[in-house]
Amino acid sequence: MTTVLETRNLVKRFGAFAATNDVSLKVEKGARQALIGPNGAGKTTLINLLTGVLEPTSGSVILEGQDITRLPSHQRVRRGIVRTFQINQLFNELTPLQSLALTVSNQLGISGRLWQALGRDERVAQRCDELLKQFHLDDVQDQKVALLAYGKRRQLEIATALACNPRMLLLDEPVAGVPEGERQEIFDIVNALPAEVTVLLIEHDMDLVFNFARTVSVLVNGALFAEGDVKSIASDPRVKSVYLGEGTPHG
Known part of the structure; x- marks a missing residue:
């Protein structure tokens, strides 16, 4: 097996x-790998370290054999690390088609003439067209994002991430806030992600974790x-x- 992403003794301190802690x-x-842990375990901090939002106190982040510990976020995206967020980062006034066209055009280096390129x-x-169908968005492709059901917005965020052609896709709680009746569609979409895309899933929903992951990593108190x-x-x-909160502190 080839290691795509690795952390070595990664530490992030905020004061004391x-x-x-030494991750x-x-x-x-x-991989289809899940990162789980109770609230306060350090999962989001770890993802922020992987994506360059935060700099570690010590330790390193390695992508495909290259040390990227000090690279800024945008350079990590160019190298293939792409994430979604617990709270979606979409443009409410755009449509799904426009949102994806913006990302695809940027990937092709033609974002400066987006509206011409779209047509x-x-x-x-x-x-x-491929992404809209794959993520079950073709029936709402011309609706403004602000008007979409929340589950559809989560699907669009994953579609936008995939449009960046990631080598490493970090899914940060993709069903967070999604009503129960809309979750199965996201489960199906996540399970159908291309095999060549390495996925690290951060999630509290154990149904999704155990349905999706082949490997599970558990973080507690930052370790x-x-x-x-x-x-x-x-x-x-x-x-x-x-x-269950029995014996081991949540952190």
């Missing part, structure tokens, strides 16, 4: 508090607490105690 994590090529560049039109396949993690009494 260690939000991440060494590997994500292999094509005339066959590459943009074709890729947008890597347990790691293994879905069956071993689901049956681990130490992991159960973390989620």
